[in-house]
Amino acid sequence: MTTDSALTSEQILSAAEDVLRQFGPAKATVVDVARTLGVSHGSxxxxxxxxxxxxxxxxxxxxxxxxxxxxxxxxxxxPATERLHRWLTVLFAAKRKKAFDDPQLFATYMTLVGENSHTVDAHIGTLIDQIAQIVQDGMETKEFRLAHINSTARAVFEATAHFHNPAHAASWSDPAADERFEALWKLILGGLAAKA
Structure with missing residues (x-):
């Protein structure tokens, strides 16, 4: 049991995760979170x-x-080519892991996507900025052809949406998903690669 005066936001967030996993996003309440912590909902x-x-x-x-x-x-x-491939692979693996290993919190994320949450927008912005960093490095090392960095980063993100957008989560368990991902990667790499 936590006392009201010792309560922290991290404790609340951990308890909220547990409650969301137990009840799902539609049924979980602040009262449930407070009850888990042994504090009042006002806290x-x-x-x-x-x-x-x-x-x-x-x-x-x-x-x-x-x-x-x-x-x-x-x-x-x-090399930017290797980093971008690894970055996309890790993103796909992380999204797939969250969808299959933590379905209740994944359902919460889906709810927020449906609400056009600023949290989801910020998440997507962060991901695109990271791709842009790799693309810029690839242009500087002449691995990638010169292009508008931010537009290229967004295009890579959008082209790979099938492998990270929660709307496609049902298809991520398909045994051919990794093969399709690699085929798409080859197309993206062909579009990014500097001409010899």
Whole structure:
């Protein structure tokens, strides 16, 4: 049991994740989160003014876990071609893992996508910025042909949407999904590669 005075936002977010996993996004309430922590629901509201704000914070934290690994790939040294392929592969693997290993929180993410949440928009912006970093590096090393960096990064992100957009999650368990991903990667690489 947590006392109201010792309560932290991280404790609330962890409890909210547990509640969302147990009840799903439609049935989970702030009262359930407070009950899990052994505090009043007013204590939770001091940190998060509404159920929607709490749900967004949980999703933001959940998505941020994927950002770190991808961010390191985006900024590390090495050939841009290899980094971009690894970045896309890690993104696909992370989304697939979240969909299959954490279906209740994935359902919460899907709810936020449907609401056009600023959390999801920020997540997508972060991912596109990371692709842009790799594309810029590839242009500087002449691995990739010169192009508008941000437009190219967005095009790569959108072209690969089938492998990271939650709307396509049902197809990610298909045994041929990895093969289709690699075929798409070859097309993208062909479009990015500098002419000899």
């Amino acid at each position: 939770v509201y001091r940190f998060f003014p509404s159920k929607a704000a709490l749900r967004e914070a949980v999703t933001e934290r959940w998505l941020a876990q994927a950002h770190d690994e991808l961010r390191f790939i985006a900024i590390e040294a090495g």
